[in-house]
Amino acid sequence: MNNNIPDPLDSWTRQTIKKVTLEKPSADFNQKVMSKVLNLSTKSNKPLISNTLWLIFSATLAIIIYLGTLLKTTDLFFGANFTNKYISRWALQLLNDWNLSSTLTSIVVSIGIILIVQIIYLKQWHSKKWNTLT
Amino acid sequence: MEREIEKIYIRRILEGDIEVFSLLVSKYQNLVFTICSRVFDNKEEAEDIAQESFIKCYQSLKQFKGESKFSSWLYTITYNTCMNHLKYKKRQTSVEDIANVADQDIIEQDHIFAKLEQKEQTNLIQQALSKLELDEQMIIQLYYYEELPIKEISNILSLKIENIKIKLFRSRKKLFNILSLHSQCSTLIYE
Numbered sequence: 001m002n003n004n005i006p007d008p009l010d011s012w013t014r015q016t017i018k019k020v021t022l023e024k025p026s027a028d029f030n031q032k033v034m035s036k037v038l039n040l041s042t043k044s045n046k047p048l049i050s051n052t053l054w055l056i057f058s059a060t061l062a063i064i065i066y067l068g069t070l071l072k073t074t075d076l077f078f079g080a081n082f083t084n085k086y087i088s089r090w091a092l093q094l095l096n097d098w099n100l101s102s103t104l105t106s107i108v109v110s111i112g113i114i115l116i117v118q119i120i121y122l123k124q125w126h127s128k129k130w131n132t133l134t
Numbered sequence: 135m136e137r138e139i140e141k142i143y144i145r146r147i148l149e150g151d152i153e154v155f156s157l158l159v160s161k162y163q164n165l166v167f168t169i170c171s172r173v174f175d176n177k178e179e180a181e182d183i184a185q186e187s188f189i190k191c192y193q194s195l196k197q198f199k200g201e202s203k204f205s206s207w208l209y210t211i212t213y214n215t216c217m218n219h220l221k222y223k224k225r226q227t228s229v230e231d232i233a234n235v236a237d238q239d240i241i242e243q244d245h246i247f248a249k250l251e252q253k254e255q256t257n258l259i260q261q262a263l264s265k266l267e268l269d270e271q272m273i274i275q276l277y278y279y280e281e282l283p284i285k286e287i288s289n290i291l292s293l294k295i296e297n298i299k300i301k302l303f304r305s306r307k308k309l310f311n312i313l314s315l316h317s318q319c320s321t322l323i324y325e
Contacts, residue, residue, distance in 0.1 A: 009306040016313070017278040020259045022164040023171050025181050030159045033188045034152075040193065041152055 140204045147195060159188055162205065165280075166212050172264045172271050173216045183219055187212040202289060206282070210290045213272055220268060262312040269293070270305040277302060 026032075146154045166187055171180035191211050198207055263271055269291055276282045276290065284302075288295045 007303060007306065009310055013274065013306045013309060014278050016259055016309070017274060020256055020263070020279075023168045023260075024164055025167040025184060029163055029167070029181065029185070030156055033159050033163075033185050034156050036185065036189055037152060037155055037192050040189065 137203060141200055144195060144198060144200075144204070147192075155192055158191075158204070162208055163188075165205075166208065169209070169212050169272065169275065170216060172260070172275075173220065173268055175264070183215055184212070187215045190215060202286070205280075206286055206290050209272070209276065210292075213268070213291060216268055258313060262309055265312050266305060266308060270301060270308065273298060273302050274305050274309065 140158070143154050143157055163184070167180060167184045170184045170187070171177060174180040174183060187208070191208055194211070198204065263274065266274065272291060273287060276287045277284070282290075284295055284298050288298045291298070293301070
């Protein structure tokens with residue numbers, strides 16, 4: 001192909017193609033597309049509680065439980081000054097006193113792992129099912 | 135100007151004003167449908183694929199950076215969607231490449247073509263276009279109908295500029311040959 005020589009078919013093709021008008025889809029084409037788009041946007045809605053919110057919620061809960069344990073055992077009997085002074089000592093003491101049999105620890109850990117796996121697996125299974133249904 | 139308006143539309147859609155997307159659908163639905171219907175003979179199938187192209191466009195709207203025209207980006211999506219569907223439906227063209235075309239041939243072809251009615255001419259051109267390969271159709275459509283520059287077409291089809299030029303050259307000849315064959319048959323039928 002030589003670019004310098006004008007192809008006689010160039011102008012012929014231009015004229016020919018201009019004779020063709022664009023084809024039209026059905027009258028409700030736009031509606032059909034928009035209903036699918038709206039359906040998609042509802043499907044992709046964010047969850048009510050986001051991951052960040054869950055994290056903040058869990059951290060707050062952990063702090064409350066931790067403080068609650070300390071307050072229950074210290075503040076009620078000795079006042080806030082005692083808590084401020086001995087809080088770290090109390091926490092260490094609590095960890096040292098934490099004695100569980102190895103069987104019980106294994107059972108608790110195993111049940112925890114099973115629960116977590118179940119939750120992840122079930123969540124994926126349900127979301128797949130939901131997606132195919134909608 | 136048109137490009138700026140489309141950018142505003144896209145920004146509004148991304149901000150959550152989904153209804154604005156229907157303006158883009160209205161504007162480009164004929165073009166997208168035409169591309170699809172040239173590839174797929176069944177009108178319902180063509181319409182489904184045109185819809186799918188728009189849905190894909192909506193889903194990946196965040197990725198549109200505005201560096202190219204929106205229309206070019208939409209053509210790319212439509213082309214890729216058609217290509218994906220074509221993988222399952224291999225088409226065969228019966229017309230063999232590509233006899234050289236002399237000026238006299240073009241005059242004769244115009245003469246034969248002029249005998250046909252306008253509607254018949256349009257039908258024949260559409261049929262002839264649908265016999266081309268998808269990338270050839272796209273090149274012809276974008277270059278002659280949309281009047282896009284070759285560089286932009288090469289971006290849309292992810293082909294080198296030289297490759298586009300060669301394909302354009304070959305597509306013109308192929309189209310001419312197909313149309314000659316079809317219109318000769320048609321005039322014989324009418325006479």
